[in-house]
Amino acid sequence: MSLFSFSPTSFNISHPVLFFTILVSTLVILIITRTTSSRSKGVKLPPGPPGWPVVGNLFQFARSGKQFYEYVDDVRSKYGPIFTLRMGSRTMIIISDSALAHDVLIQRGPMFATRPTENSTRTIFSSNTFTVNASAYGPVWRSLRRNMVQNMLSSTRFREFGSLRQSAMDKLVERIRSEANDNNGLVWVLRNARFAAFCILLEMCFGIEMDEEAILNMDQVMKKVLITLNPRLDDYLPILAPFYSKERARALEVRREQVDFIVKFIERRRRAIQNPGTDKTASSFSYLDTLFDLKTEGRKSTPSNEELVSLCSEFLNGGTDTTGTAIEWGIAQLIVNPEVQSRLYDEIKSTVGDREVEEKDVDKMVFLQAVVKEILRKHPPTYFTLTHSVTEQTTVAGYDVPVGINIEFYLPGINEDPKLWSDPKKFKPDRFISGKEEADITGVTGVKMMPFGVGRRICPGLAMATVHVHLMLAKMVQEFEWSAYPPGSEINFAGKLEFTVVMKEPLRAVVKPRV
Numbered sequence: 100m101s102l103f104s105f106s107p108t109s110f111n112i113s114h115p116v117l118f119f120t121i122l123v124s125t126l127v128i129l130i131i132t133r134t135t136s137s138r139s140k141g142v143k144l145p146p147g148p149p150g151w152p153v154v155g156n157l158f159q160f161a162r163s164g165k166q167f168y169e170y171v172d173d174v175r176s177k178y179g180p181i182f183t184l185r186m187g188s189r190t191m192i193i194i195s196d197s198a199l200a201h202d203v204l205i206q207r208g209p210m211f212a213t214r215p216t217e218n219s220t221r222t223i224f225s226s227n228t229f230t231v232n233a234s235a236y237g238p239v240w241r242s243l244r245r246n247m248v249q250n251m252l253s254s255t256r257f258r259e260f261g262s263l264r265q266s267a268m269d270k271l272v273e274r275i276r277s278e279a280n281d282n283n284g285l286v287w288v289l290r291n292a293r294f295a296a297f298c299i300l301l302e303m304c305f306g307i308e309m310d311e312e313a314i315l316n317m318d319q320v321m322k323k324v325l326i327t328l329n330p331r332l333d334d335y336l337p338i339l340a341p342f343y344s345k346e347r348a349r350a351l352e353v354r355r356e357q358v359d360f361i362v363k364f365i366e367r368r369r370r371a372i373q374n375p376g377t378d379k380t381a382s383s384f385s386y387l388d389t390l391f392d393l394k395t396e397g398r399k400s401t402p403s404n405e406e407l408v409s410l411c412s413e414f415l416n417g418g419t420d421t422t423g424t425a426i427e428w429g430i431a432q433l434i435v436n437p438e439v440q441s442r443l444y445d446e447i448k449s450t451v452g453d454r455e456v457e458e459k460d461v462d463k464m465v466f467l468q469a470v471v472k473e474i475l476r477k478h479p480p481t482y483f484t485l486t487h488s489v490t491e492q493t494t495v496a497g498y499d500v501p502v503g504i505n506i507e508f509y510l511p512g513i514n515e516d517p518k519l520w521s522d523p524k525k526f527k528p529d530r531f532i533s534g535k536e537e538a539d540i541t542g543v544t545g546v547k548m549m550p551f552g553v554g555r556r557i558c559p560g561l562a563m564a565t566v567h568v569h570l571m572l573a574k575m576v577q578e579f580e581w582s583a584y585p586p587g588s589e590i591n592f593a594g595k596l597e598f599t600v601v602m603k604e605p606l607r608a609v610v611k612p613r614v
Contacts, residue, residue, distance in 0.1 A: 153336075422567045484508045
């Protein structure tokens with residue numbers, strides 16, 4: 100997932116009074132200025148709930164009092180696996196069917212590989228969509244993605260950072276142990292998992308060592324950006340933009356703060372490359388190194404400092420919250436399924452004995468791989484892939500898909516489809532060991548789950564993310580036994596939408612060091 104491409108998962112109407120007041124006062128103007136709707140042009144979109152003129156289904160969503168994915172789930176139960184929602188100026192076709200997802204993203208991948216035009220605050224933070232995930236399908240996207248995959252995420256290059264990951268795992272264990280000692284065994288799961296993932300990505304990105312203060316400040320900068328990027332009403336009704344001038348000014352201020360802060364580290368890395376040996380903490384290679392002289396197709400200039408900030412921020416955010424979220428849900432499931440936790444510990448113990456688990460051990464642990472895959476099936480970091488759009492008008496399931504329309508994929512509809520899975524609501528890692536319910540998360544052989552998307556716009560960091568989750572979970576289980584807090588209490592598996600779908604009640608767990 101990317102910080103810089105629209106996804107509806109975090110959509111929220113935060114000021115309902117303002118929402119209704121503005122709509123009532125401007126409805127007549129909007130109707131007059133509204134262009135002819137798609138239906139009046141003879142376009143046959145998938146069915147969906149009828150909406151108001153201009154605002155579409157925004158009213159129904161606002162009045163439901165539900166999170167967007169909950170509202171989508173309700174609509175899906177009535178209209179089926181492909182339907183249309185009109186959210187102001189944005190028309191969304193939402194798909195939650197395995198066969199349709201495979202047809203669209205794999206068999207006809209190039210046609211559905213672009214992004215809809217962005218007119219929101221997000222373009223401020225993506226340097227006008229100059230990032231891997233936000234770019235339209237074309238030469239700039241190809242250049243940016245090829246650079247990231249070939250020069251940073253190839254198997255050979257990724258192995259070079261093995262010692263960094265191992266060091267981060269050791270620090271994670273020490274942080275958990277220290278926090279537990281200070282709090283009678285009680286620790287925050289997500290916070291510790293996020294910090295470990297963030298530290299790995301920071302050094303991979305900038306190639307310089309940062310002290311804890313710098314790391315925490317960088318994290319705060321990123322969080323402030325995420326808060327600023329929460330969708331606003333004017334993202335869906337652009338005519339209301341004048342009412343949000345203060346919010347836009349604030350977004351520009353946050354962007355300046357972000358650029359000013361991160362450019363200092365960019366320049367530090369640049370100096371380290373130009374003057375080898377002057378920065379004793381500098382590593383031999385980083386993602387930033389691949390960007391300094393990058394020439395994208397159709398452009399003669401190399402990326403500006405602001406564009407470098409956008410690309411580095413994408414790299415950091417794409418793998419931090421998604422990894423942390425997966426670990427939080429995973430530990431929660433191990434707590435409520437102690438037999439799974441015990442079995443996983445036994446596998447680790449039988450594989451590595453008394454030594455520390457290492458990255459090379461993961462491939463030998465069949466049950467660990469099944470547990471991680473089941474975590475990603477039951478709790479994908481986001482409930483929607485990043486928004487897709489088409490390069491030319493086409494059809495899906497007999498319905499028209501015009502250019503510029505938003506195409507969303509609702510993942511729980513596929514991940515918990517009883518036609519694809521037995522006991523889909525149950526956390527059951529053994530489903531992936533029996534061979535009867537195997538799933539290719541790349542989607543090439545069929546789509547049964549797609550936590551990282553599939554097709555042309557599949558997350559380029561898929562391999563990195565899965566390594567981090569496997570290694571982190573194995574290390575945490577090897578070192579500690581995890582149980583509920585308060586002891587004997589039930590864990591609330593309700594989720595809430597932030598950058599990812601996190602636990603509504605952040606998980607605090609009691610840890611007991613293994614003897």
